[in-house]
């Protein structure tokens with residue numbers, strides 16, 4: 001009888017050293033041919049960890065490289081993400097490049113933001129628009145029948161890889177939809193502004209384009225609207241997707257403002273969404289405060305402060321009235337990708353606030369600790385006096401602010 005497979009979740013120092021050594025070799029490589037040497041060995045080691053269902057050694061090697069070799073750290077993350085989201089699958093004697101993709105949607109609403117299962121007709125409309133405007137000619141692709149909130153995305157490296165595997169197989173088998181069991185989805189946090197994701201996989205014959213921006217459009221009549229070599233630019237494809245994809249998705253987003261971002265490989269789309277969600281939620285918040293309090297943006301004051309754990313993790317931005325110190329509302333501006341304390345994040349936050357019409361801005365340089373409310377888990381926000389406090393939004397018609405839990 002076959003024994004149940006034991007999961008080896010023990011951290012192996014030898015393996016961690018080997019992963020770090022391969023990533024460092026790749027970072028220091030002097031040529032593309034040498035890159036390929038390190039890449040294939042690193043990819044094989046990473047895949048073995050993903051297949052064993054073990055994230056620990058990958059995480060330990062990442063921690064080690066973060067401290068010792070920032071270039072190798074970047075290469076290693078890139079290699080892990082590649083092993084998770086793309087592969088080569090043989091189907092009916094044809095080799096197929098397969099890629100897990102995400103189509104992010106930024107959205108905000110005073111009411112609730114949808115998540116979970118998407119009805120058949122809406123999903124069919126979305127598929128048509130993706131096929132027409134985003135996917136390359138010879139591709140097959142599958143969509144999961146679900147609108148994922150950030151809490152519902154697959155967690156961790158091997159689980160994401162496992163999910164990608166299901167999507168790849170469905171894509172090469174020319175299935176159009178992957179059914180997601182709604183009972184397996186995590187609960188979604190409620191926010192004024194948030195991101196939603198459509199997830200899927202695209203398959204193309206090996207070496208062929210996956211997305212429209214990779215295709216040469218030789219037969220197009222009008223040349224001047226395209227990139228010089230005849231390709232549609234990403235910007236043009238984004239505009240077409242925003243116009244037509246928004247129409248297809250509108251039935252889902254009743255009572256919400258929403259903006260479609262360019263579908264792309266899972267990790268790249270995710271990072272772009274994280275980056276763009278910050279100015280988007282700033283605009284949403286100022287818009288919400290103006291309309292709910294019935295005041296112009298010029299009556300608001302913003303307080304920006306850095307929040308640290310071991311390193312700088314995020315900025316938190318509070319909103320108060322110009323002449324009051326109570327924090328009415330707060331937003332988190334998280335660092336994304338390789339941003340750190342040397343990035344010009346504060347300048348970006350300030351210019352976003354000015355775009356929203358908020359000109360009264362206080363920037364604090366205290367080292368706040370990442371603190372949350374013990375009762376509801378909400379982040380604490382800086383007040384103009386330099387304390388981290390709970391945001392307290394006034395109830396409609398009430399003079400005194402109330403706690404929102």
Ligand SMILES: [Zn+2]
Pocket residue numbers: 373374375376377378390405
């Ligand atoms: Zn609380």
